[in-house]
Amino acid sequence: MGRILAIDYGKVRTGIAVTDELQIIASGLTTVDTKQLISFLKDYIKTEFVELFLVGEPKQMNNEASESEALIIPFLEKLQKAIPNIPVKRVDERFTSKMAFQTMIDSGLSKKKRQNKALVDEISATLILQSYLYAQ
Known part of the structure; x- marks a missing residue:
């Protein structure tokens, strides 16, 4: 088996999470x-076997695509051209940023550490990946 790599795509920075083998x-x-x-x-794929990319799919409460989807579509096209042999699945990412922030609070991180947006993005990617694993 290969790893599954989850991507919480953002305009400035992108959170990445991965499974074990x-x-x-x-x-x-x-x-x-x-x-x-x-x-x-x-x-990354030069050193680790990745069998699937999961990319967060931001949706609004009414199930329509959010504004940030317009940024993700061009990325998906680039990803398919750059790495065509690894399939891509989309996963609903509603509430992952809020859940990531709550996870940081629950784990006792200081206010200063909770302001680290990069950490929020990484935790969000992990939540996207966990939700996919639970659904399998």
Whole structure:
């Protein structure tokens, strides 16, 4: 089995989470400058076997695509061209940022650490990945 890599795509930075090889545990991996995302993913798959990319799908409460979807579509096209042999699935990411922030509070992180937006993005990617794993 290969790893599943989840992407919480953002305009400035992107949170990334990954499973273990058995696809049991979801862990935050890192946060990457979005401009460097494709390059990061290409480098990552040189050393780790990834069988699936999960990309968060931001939706509004009425189930319509959110405004940020307009930024994600061009990224998905670039990703498919750059790494065509790894399939991409979309996962509803509603509330992941709020849940990530609450997770930080619940884990006792200081207010200063909770202001780290990169950490919120990484935790959000982990939540996207966990929700996918639970649904399987």
